[in-house]
Amino acid sequence: MSDVAVDEMSFEAAMAELEQVLGQLERGDVALDQSITLYERGAALKARCEAKLKEAEEKVAAITLDSDGNPTGLKPVEGL
Template sequence: MSKENKGNEDIAAMSFEQAMDQLEKIVASLETGDVPLNQSIEIYERGEALKLHCERLLKAAEDRIEKIRLDRSGAAAGTEPLDAD
């Protein structure tokens, strides 16, 4: 296991909401400037891991939504991009 992944094993099991909550707390603590430098680096690295996890979860959700498109009768009619106009 790489040094940067040490202590972040729990992130993979988090829901999007749990990861975002922790990420928001990390940002708030870093913004205050009251955290020692070494701890700031550690929580920044955890924040990066949380951000990547959230991005992966969002991409997976977008992919699922993109696969679902219903026709007028309610049957699946194919796919279209999530942000199609």
């Protein structure tokens, strides 16, 4: 497990660590206490990945296109 706080991780780093956590849990070769810790870390990593994906989707949705399909700018994002 990484010492980096989950809320500071990039999507790629969180996804890579989540894959490692899942691998350890699937193998079942860790003690119960460590399994619980891994599960909690995995849940936090999953939430981080979901948040980063939502953020990216919102950015993509804000891109405006001209009649030829070329990006022309960004739509104002509601709530900002």
